[in-house]
Amino acid sequence: MNTLEYVPVPAFADNYIWLVSDGRDAVAVDPGEAAPVRAYLAKRGWRLAAILLTHHHADHVGGVAELIGDTPIPVYGPAAEAIPVVTHPLAGGDRVTISAPHLELDVLDVPGHTRGHIAYFEAGEAPGVPHVFCGDTLFACGCGRLFEGTPPQMLASLDALAALPGETQVHCAHEYTLSNIRFALACDPENARLRQWHDEAAAMRARDVPTLPTTIAHERAVNPFLRSDDPAVVKALGEQLHETVPDRLASFTLMREWKNRFR
Numbered sequence: 001m002n003t004l005e006y007v008p009v010p011a012f013a014d015n016y017i018w019l020v021s022d023g024r025d026a027v028a029v030d031p032g033e034a035a036p037v038r039a040y041l042a043k044r045g046w047r048l049a050a051i052l053l054t055h056h057h058a059d060h061v062g063g064v065a066e067l068i069g070d071t072p073i074p075v076y077g078p079a080a081e082a083i084p085v086v087t088h089p090l091a092g093g094d095r096v097t098i099s100a101p102h103l104e105l106d107v108l109d110v111p112g113h114t115r116g117h118i119a120y121f122e123a124g125e126a127p128g129v130p131h132v133f134c135g136d137t138l139f140a141c142g143c144g145r146l147f148e149g150t151p152p153q154m155l156a157s158l159d160a161l162a163a164l165p166g167e168t169q170v171h172c173a174h175e176y177t178l179s180n181i182r183f184a185l186a187c188d189p190e191n192a193r194l195r196q197w198h199d200e201a202a203a204m205r206a207r208d209v210p211t212l213p214t215t216i217a218h219e220r221a222v223n224p225f226l227r228s229d230d231p232a233v234v235k236a237l238g239e240q241l242h243e244t245v246p247d248r249l250a251s252f253t254l255m256r257e258w259k260n261r262f263r
């Protein structure tokens, strides 16, 4: 029985550092900043047992050295990226086993935002639900910018995440949901679930409640970057951008470029 708690600790302007705890030991995912993690651990009386990193950007790794101090806890991260604090380099297909809190994580290669970006999938034991920590690859209603990878790489990475079980809880690393929904509505204006999600997410943000985690099933229904072959999305893209959209890769590429300049 999975009795772990998954907490988004806000950091910087819009980052979330996810903590997973069994009530005593905790794992931190992408701690870009040490202070908010320290404060939360102290408040709950949790002990930091391990750190998981998805990619090398400073807003995801910047707090690691200060958090570990002189305590030699394992720091997992992508083997394909130069992150000096990583003690356990990982690549897709690897499995991470942490004893406390008890976690079995499958590593997925999800390049695109960065060249070596990885995600951690926790299949969970029945009757628990699966979880994924996807860093800056998949966001609620959006996806990461392509800083180092190519559109085909990112599309394949998003396909791999979209293929996870629908009930999978998706732990993204930023609160970008409302601005992502504004863009999504431009790509997918007739999507009733998306319009409803806009109103729900706006109400949550007005109360300063995180819009995360999301789920894979929900993202399949509302995230335009997972719907680049949907006829309504293809039609909207063609009309908005005055482009012909010959295939799914073109649709995804045009959408990602449009998002980069969308205000």
Ligand code: ZN
Residues within 6 Å of the ligand: 055, 057, 060, 113, 136
């Ligand atoms: Zn990043």
Ligand code: FE
Residues within 6 Å of the ligand: 057, 059, 060, 136, 173, 174
């Ligand atoms: Fe980030």
